[in-house]
Amino acid sequence: MGNREIKIALTGNPNVGKTTLFNALTGSRQHVGNWPGVTVEKKSGRVSYKGYDIEVIDLPGTYSLTAYSIDEIVARDFIIEEKPDIVIQVVDASNLERNLYLTTQLMELGSQLLIVLNMCDIAEDRGDRLYLDKMEELLATPVIKTVATQKKGICDLLDKVIEQKELEQHHGHEIGYGSEIEEKILEIEKVLSEDEGRDRRYPLRWLSIRLLEGDSNVRAKVAKSPVYENVMAIIESIDQEEYEAEIADKRYLAINTILPQMCTRANETLTKSDMVDRVLTNKYLGIPIFLALMWGAFELTFAFATPFMDMIDIAMSWISEQVSSSLRPDWLASLVGDGIIGGVGAVLVFVPNIFILFFLLSLLEGSGYLARAAFIMDKLMYKIGMHGKSFIPMLMGFGCNVPAIMAARSIEDEKDRLITILVVPFVSCGARLPIYILFAGTFFGRQAGTVIFAMYILGILIAILSAKLLRETVIKGKPAPFIMELPPYRVPTLSTSLIHMWDNGFMYIKKAGTIILVGVVIIWALASFPWGVEYGSEDSYVGILGHAVEPLLEPLGFDWKISVALIFGLVAKEIVVASLGVLYGAGDKSEALSERLMADPGITTLSSLSLMAFSLLYMPCVATVGVIRKETGSWKWTIFAVIYGIAVAWTMAFIIFQGGSLLGY
Amino acid sequence: MQDIQEITLDTLKPGEKAEITKVRVKGSARRKLFDMGMVAGAEIELVRNAPLGDPMDYRIKGYHLSIRKEEARQIFIHKV
Amino acid sequence: MDIKGENVEAQADTRIPVAFSVVSGSLYVLLGLLQLLAGMNRIFIGPDILVPLADLLLVPADIIGSFVLILIGTVFIYGVIEMRSGIYEGVSYAYVGILLSLIFAIIYLFVSTGNMLEAYILRNEDFAEWTPLSDLKPGIYLAIFSLFAFIRWKDMFEPAKAKGINNDQRNT
Numbered sequence A: 001m002g003n004r005e006i007k008i009a010l011t012g013n014p015n016v017g018k019t020t021l022f023n024a025l026t027g028s029r030q031h032v033g034n035w036p037g038v039t040v041e042k043k044s045g046r047v048s049y050k051g052y053d054i055e056v057i058d059l060p061g062t063y064s065l066t067a068y069s070i071d072e073i074v075a076r077d078f079i080i081e082e083k084p085d086i087v088i089q090v091v092d093a094s095n096l097e098r099n100l101y102l103t104t105q106l107m108e109l110g111s112q113l114l115i116v117l118n119m120c121d122i123a124e125d126r127g128d129r130l131y132l133d134k135m136e137e138l139l140a141t142p143v144i145k146t147v148a149t150q151k152k153g154i155c156d157l158l159d160k161v162i163e164q165k166e167l168e169q170h171h172g173h174e175i176g177y178g179s180e181i182e183e184k185i186l187e188i189e190k191v192l193s194e195d196e197g198r199d200r201r202y203p204l205r206w207l208s209i210r211l212l213e214g215d216s217n218v219r220a221k222v223a224k225s226p227v228y229e230n231v232m233a234i235i236e237s238i239d240q241e242e243y244e245a246e247i248a249d250k251r252y253l254a255i256n257t258i259l260p261q262m263c264t265r266a267n268e269t270l271t272k273s274d275m276v277d278r279v280l281t282n283k284y285l286g287i288p289i290f291l292a293l294m295w296g297a298f299e300l301t302f303a304f305a306t307p308f309m310d311m312i313d314i315a316m317s318w319i320s321e322q323v324s325s326s327l328r329p330d331w332l333a334s335l336v337g338d339g340i341i342g343g344v345g346a347v348l349v350f351v352p353n354i355f356i357l358f359f360l361l362s363l364l365e366g367s368g369y370l371a372r373a374a375f376i377m378d379k380l381m382y383k384i385g386m387h388g389k390s391f392i393p394m395l396m397g398f399g400c401n402v403p404a405i406m407a408a409r410s411i412e413d414e415k416d417r418l419i420t421i422l423v424v425p426f427v428s429c430g431a432r433l434p435i436y437i438l439f440a441g442t443f444f445g446r447q448a449g450t451v452i453f454a455m456y457i458l459g460i461l462i463a464i465l466s467a468k469l470l471r472e473t474v475i476k477g478k479p480a481p482f483i484m485e486l487p488p489y490r491v492p493t494l495s496t497s498l499i500h501m502w503d504n505g506f507m508y509i510k511k512a513g514t515i516i517l518v519g520v521v522i523i524w525a526l527a528s529f530p531w532g533v534e535y536g537s538e539d540s541y542v543g544i545l546g547h548a549v550e551p552l553l554e555p556l557g558f559d560w561k562i563s564v565a566l567i568f569g570l571v572a573k574e575i576v577v578a579s580l581g582v583l584y585g586a587g588d589k590s591e592a593l594s595e596r597l598m599a600d601p602g603i604t605t606l607s608s609l610s611l612m613a614f615s616l617l618y619m620p621c622v623a624t625v626g627v628i629r630k631e632t633g634s635w636k637w638t639i640f641a642v643i644y645g646i647a648v649a650w651t652m653a654f655i656i657f658q659g660g661s662l663l664g665y
Numbered sequence B: 001m002q003d004i005q006e007i008t009l010d011t012l013k014p015g016e017k018a019e020i021t022k023v024r025v026k027g028s029a030r031r032k033l034f035d036m037g038m039v040a041g042a043e044i045e046l047v048r049n050a051p052l053g054d055p056m057d058y059r060i061k062g063y064h065l066s067i068r069k070e071e072a073r074q075i076f077i078h079k080v
Numbered sequence C: 001m002d003i004k005g006e007n008v009e010a011q012a013d014t015r016i017p018v019a020f021s022v023v024s025g026s027l028y029v030l031l032g033l034l035q036l037l038a039g040m041n042r043i044f045i046g047p048d049i050l051v052p053l054a055d056l057l058l059v060p061a062d063i064i065g066s067f068v069l070i071l072i073g074t075v076f077i078y079g080v081i082e083m084r085s086g087i088y089e090g091v092s093y094a095y096v097g098i099l100l101s102l103i104f105a106i107i108y109l110f111v112s113t114g115n116m117l118e119a120y121i122l123r124n125e126d127f128a129e130w131t132p133l134s135d136l137k138p139g140i141y142l143a144i145f146s147l148f149a150f151i152r153w154k155d156m157f158e159p160a161k162a163k164g165i166n167n168d169q170r171n172t
């Protein structure tokens, strides 16, 4: 007999331990992808247990099932449309009241519900008492206790899942909303049921309640129905805001009536989490501590990553050499050696940085500090037209723009997220530093440090101004309201963070990798053809292209060689320095390159400054473009980002070079 | 009645408790606030302000919820 | 009056955290200041009398690092001030000070591991003279006290639950 299939979905509020439980259930048998059409992470995995093959899906964490965020829509659409056999709500046992609010809505969806009381360790340590039998009875739903971090209760949970699957019966309670609202619900249900062609997966009662609450997503769903007019007539006859309040009221009322029978909460004492919060959000100490922690994160990202980056670098050059010397014919050796391995290597070098950044981000998130970072920085961010949650992604941009743009996923509001994605590329990432070091070091001597610092500041200023500008023009409106839970501080688990790091780091390698490969091959072809010319020389296509764009870049003080280097820089910024080395015949020795740059009358102190500003601001690299495309899901915004960046870079460099020339530098 | 309606949530001082009487916030934030437990009759306490003064950290329904003064100004309370 | 009586109790309870915070806090602040001076000296004037002392205490010339040390020290001292004025919650600062010093010590240890790889495996010229001792600095060795305090926190620093603090006092 083959294995029987069970499909279960994990839902629950954010930070209740869903992901931890998911990892405990599925171990390494999991797959991370995206929900179709949206950039919400979809995690699915499998467990084999007692002859059953159980598919587990980790739904995005939500407080409710309204249409407030994409997360909520994704979660409820999945439950309704994919009909998992069992919907498991993970509940934080130490915070039942708010968690049960979601339960009341899940019940209305009419699916087989199972409640997992997670974090029982915290509740019981505190002295809370939980009466499981009473809870099962009052909620008419099976309840299982777990401690996901210690993998406690996992087998009980799986046993229960199988037991429920075998029962195949649905039952559950529904909340009554009082006679007035109930009447309206019935009216709408009746009208809706007249439509014979309706989507029968959607429970009528649920649809009616949602319509009364003014859910725009549900309204769009029934818009095509022939009875739409009649439904709207009922809805327009009510005071919708009042209904909204009343419905929420009734749900909490229902919870408050049953809650005292299900658990007793211990007297509140000063918890560790309260203690930590008292200091980390202290009026005077909060910001300095935040800055110090961020500095520490960067120390780790760079200082600890350096040896690993060096190792990758050494490995890649070794492979490149092996390939170049053993492959025939020459063009193939050149394509693989100079092109693919060289280009991909330049990007792979950043893998340690990116992995560490993702690891630290996951620690911040799991510990609960990420929410505090948004809390601390929101006022400043709001002033520049952004949301507190945009701060961490922008900060990560200093390491690498790619994970920074991926981190913007935590921002719920579409507009806030889009603005963040569009301005992150102006934040000067680690790959741009070698350009500054070369040019500032060569032309500014003792002032080099100041000039480099000024570049970072310039990037931040442009990012801020761009955010303001976008708010005034193409992405109008105010930042979304800041309504956010500050979850209790917890000790993050190493395995969750490692899995998060691996998933996201691997996604970077895979997605960015393909785009980089294409970009690298194009650049290689441009630099090598017509066949026979020296790689990247004046006669190659890229040299010709450099000459072609020279008139455009001349007002910025760049000649064709610089133009070529900048074109190479489209692949990755660190190639700029390497290709200048080739163009100036200096190989990879930085002193020799420095000397030749000094000796070249085509580059002055002023044009080097303009070049640094240009490198800072124009398109960061193909990987960033690829990830912008992926995260915005739109070519329009991707192209906008590229053109906007180049325009800003050109303008800034123009101002520096022409202004400086006018002033007589 | 009129009196009670005058006080808004942003006037609460750290450590003070109050009961929510009415939520006058409009738009999608209204729904979200309800979902997060800001319903009439709920007890709420201001824990502290953010270091820069703006978002506020409230305790409601046994957890910490942070909102801006802008929204707090449209939530009516009476002190307990 | 009742409340006042309880506060006296609470004050008695915080004697150990206060003592620990005073010692740890002053060490962090002093070494932080020394490190700040050492850092500024390298930039502005060049070595002078402070250097032997700095060398003896393994203080590097690292200005940002000195801010971190001073910050951790300040957290401890802030707690002392609160606890001395009868606010029991001041013990939070001792706890977080301990956590912060451990976090930064871990960061330094990781960075040091990176340097070790550079020196011994990659044989980078910049790290030719590197020995494990070169990275030993106040941020690391001062955290040993914190580690001890962290392990013993439950039995030494936390007052008995019964005497603990209830809802009324969190408002103070």
Ligand SMILES: Nc1nc2c(ncn2[C@@H]2O[C@H](COP(=O)(O)OP(=O)(O)O)[C@@H](O)[C@H]2O)c(=O)[nH]1
Residues within 6 Å of the ligand: A012, A013, A014, A015, A016, A017, A018, A019, A020, A021, A061, A118, A119, A120, A121, A122, A146, A147, A148, A149, A150, A366, A367, A490, A491, A492, A493
């Ligand atoms: N003490 C305790 N902590 C837990 C438990 N389950 C999860 N956590 C911690 O709670 C935090 C949030 O967990 P996570 O799985 O990311 O929550 P999600 O947002 O629901 O996916 C992490 O730091 C976990 O280590 C539990 O049963 N007990």
Ligand SMILES: [Mg+2]
Residues within 6 Å of the ligand: A015, A018, A019, A061
């Ligand atoms: Mg999760």
